[in-house]
Amino acid sequence: MKSGSNLEKMLSAGHFAVTGELGPPRGNNAEEVRHKAKHLKGIVESVNITDNQTAVVRMASWAACKILIDEGLEPNLQMVARDRNRIALQSDLLGATALGIKNVLCLSGDHQRFGDHPEGKNVYDLDSLQLLDTFRKMRDEKTFLNGKELDGAPEIFLGAAENPFADPFDFRPIRMAKKIAAGANFIQTQCIYNMPKFREFVKRIVDMGLHEKCYLLAGVTPLKSVGMANYMAKFVPGMDVPDTFIKRLKGVDKKEQAAEGIKIAIEQIHELKEMKGVAGVHVMAIEWEHRAKEIIEGAGLLPRPQV
Amino acid sequence: MIVGDSKPLEEILEMIKDRPKVLVLGCRGCVTVCNVGGEKEVGILATTLRIARKKAGLPPTIDERTLERQCDPEYVEELAEVAEGYDAIISIACGVGPQFVSERYPTVRVFPGINTTFIGGALEHGVWGERCQSCGNCLVHNFGGLCPIARCSKSLMNGPCGGSANKKCEISPEVDCVWHLIVEKMEKMGRLQELAQVWPVKNWSTSRDGGPRKRVREDLKQ
Numbered sequence: 001m002k003s004g005s006n007l008e009k010m011l012s013a014g015h016f017a018v019t020g021e022l023g024p025p026r027g028n029n030a031e032e033v034r035h036k037a038k039h040l041k042g043i044v045e046s047v048n049i050t051d052n053q054t055a056v057v058r059m060a061s062w063a064a065c066k067i068l069i070d071e072g073l074e075p076n077l078q079m080v081a082r083d084r085n086r087i088a089l090q091s092d093l094l095g096a097t098a099l100g101i102k103n104v105l106c107l108s109g110d111h112q113r114f115g116d117h118p119e120g121k122n123v124y125d126l127d128s129l130q131l132l133d134t135f136r137k138m139r140d141e142k143t144f145l146n147g148k149e150l151d152g153a154p155e156i157f158l159g160a161a162e163n164p165f166a167d168p169f170d171f172r173p174i175r176m177a178k179k180i181a182a183g184a185n186f187i188q189t190q191c192i193y194n195m196p197k198f199r200e201f202v203k204r205i206v207d208m209g210l211h212e213k214c215y216l217l218a219g220v221t222p223l224k225s226v227g228m229a230n231y232m233a234k235f236v237p238g239m240d241v242p243d244t245f246i247k248r249l250k251g252v253d254k255k256e257q258a259a260e261g262i263k264i265a266i267e268q269i270h271e272l273k274e275m276k277g278v279a280g281v282h283v284m285a286i287e288w289e290h291r292a293k294e295i296i297e298g299a300g301l302l303p304r305p306q307v
Numbered sequence: 308m309i310v311g312d313s314k315p316l317e318e319i320l321e322m323i324k325d326r327p328k329v330l331v332l333g334c335r336g337c338v339t340v341c342n343v344g345g346e347k348e349v350g351i352l353a354t355t356l357r358i359a360r361k362k363a364g365l366p367p368t369i370d371e372r373t374l375e376r377q378c379d380p381e382y383v384e385e386l387a388e389v390a391e392g393y394d395a396i397i398s399i400a401c402g403v404g405p406q407f408v409s410e411r412y413p414t415v416r417v418f419p420g421i422n423t424t425f426i427g428g429a430l431e432h433g434v435w436g437e438r439c440q441s442c443g444n445c446l447v448h449n450f451g452g453l454c455p456i457a458r459c460s461k462s463l464m465n466g467p468c469g470g471s472a473n474k475k476c477e478i479s480p481e482v483d484c485v486w487h488l489i490v491e492k493m494e495k496m497g498r499l500q501e502l503a504q505v506w507p508v509k510n511w512s513t514s515r516d517g518g519p520r521k522r523v524r525e526d527l528k529q
Contacts, residue, residue: 082461086508108468111460113478122461129465130508145508163469171467171490174503178465182505190469237470237477 002185005102006074007046008157009307011215016273017280018301019076019217020044020292024059033067039289041073043296046103051078055115062096069100076159077101080109085125086145093135097154105159105188106131129182132160136183158183163190164201166238173204180214187214188282191221194240195271202277211277218272221284222295223261226250262294269299308337309401310435311344311421319397320359322418326394327366333373334400341435343421344399346373352399352420377404383411390415443513451492458485464506
């Protein structure tokens with residue numbers, strides 16, 4: 001065991017894992033975090049807490065994680081390399097683990113050009129792989145990046161992200177292997193809509209034996225409406241939303257689109273459950289935390305096993 | 308070469324509005340090659356300023372001069388006889404020019420007439436692209452001759468990130484994903500395997516992050 005987190009225990013026991021996601025508020029409204037967390041309690045192993053996602057300033061991820069711990073949920077701390085250098089990243093990991101955080105997801109982070117402070121300087125002192133490697137070293141070798149010994153080393157289950165739909169497609173499995181070499185114990189993927197392409201990606205992962213070195217959690221995001229589907233297809237970088245889903249949503253009454261989106265997500269999870277090499281799903285019900293239960297329950301994943 | 312871009316005319320006119328006697332100072336170095344600060348551009352800017360100032364009823368005295376280089380004290384010295392006779396010098400060299408000129412002639416107001424944008428090269432006639440960020444520790448040979456520090460929006464050494472789509476960067480469809488180009492090039496060279504290693508953390512102390520840099524060649528010093 002790397003950290004003994006609920007997520008790690010569930011995956012190592014061979015259960016199909018479920019993780020959720022929660023975006024901290026654009027202010028210090030702790031009640032909002034508690035409110036969103038309530039909807040996810042007991043239905044997922046761990047909740048990813050985003051780190052200033054899309055480069056929009058929000059409550060610090062580690063602080064929102066602590067609120068979740070106090071509410072009896074297990075957080076997965078997302079950390080991006082965009083805003084902090086190697087000093088701050090190492091320091092924040094020590095602080096986060098001191099507060100009881102056991103899962104950490106290392107990301108490079110969306111470029112600030114998309115965010116609400118596009119004139120800011122970005123840091124990118126480390127990239128996401130170097131961040132993984134640094135944290136792995138702190139955990140396994142009990143030293144800082146500079147080799148100096150730690151007074152108390154973090155016990156963490158380390159995660160990374162991979163987008164199977166970003167280009168160049170053929171290089172993605174190689175990059176995932178790099179992330180594993182750098183220290184990733186689990187990988188959560190970008191939202192999957194193009195299932196045939198994802199199937200091909202997973203096949204390559206399995207052929208390379210990567211599914212035996214790391215747990216792959218497939219990303220699922222329910223499409224709330226035709227508008228959202230169109231937006232994802234056209235404007236979100238690296239997103240691949242096939243026309244068939246857009247047509248399917250268009251085919252139902254506007255009031256029924258959300259329910260149809262949930263139905264699609266449930267079908268996707270059923271398909272993913274049967275896919276060799278997929279160890280679980282990461283359900284990203286963005287600003288839709290209260291509908292996550294319907295999806296997870298509908299996919300036959302409740303109640304969650306106890307480990 | 309160092310590539311630059313002319314400042315807007317209004318900005319330059321505002322700089323010199325209360326200054327009757329002005330010198331536009333060009334440089335025969337990089338800025339001549341990238342068509343922004345050479346003798347020809349000195350002529351164009353001076354003429355434009357004269358017309359604009361005349362129209363506004365301001366004194367149109369705008370002289371022209373182009374030095375061999377503004378980044379060498381030996382050439383900046385050539386202004387010794389005349390510099391103090393001006394109320395303003397507009398240097399249209401890279402950012403080094405206005406600094407060297409005002410250092411040598413501390414009583415003269417020196418204004419930058421261009422914005423220094425990047426170290427790059429000509430992609431085609433009239434188009435330049437960034438190629439180097441002078442990090443002080445060149446690694447391009449490891450990436451198929453393409454620099455991920457200067458050309459990846461995130462300077463990732465283990466790209467491409469999840470935002471790479473259709474060979475373009477997530478920040479804009481106008482920006483190539485250099486990591487896509489690196490992967491393609493390495494594959495073509497039969498060297499893709501080299502990209503499967505995790506690139507370790509970079510030492511940025513040789514870059515600007517290590518503080519202002521200075522190079523000393525003992526063998527050349529007098």
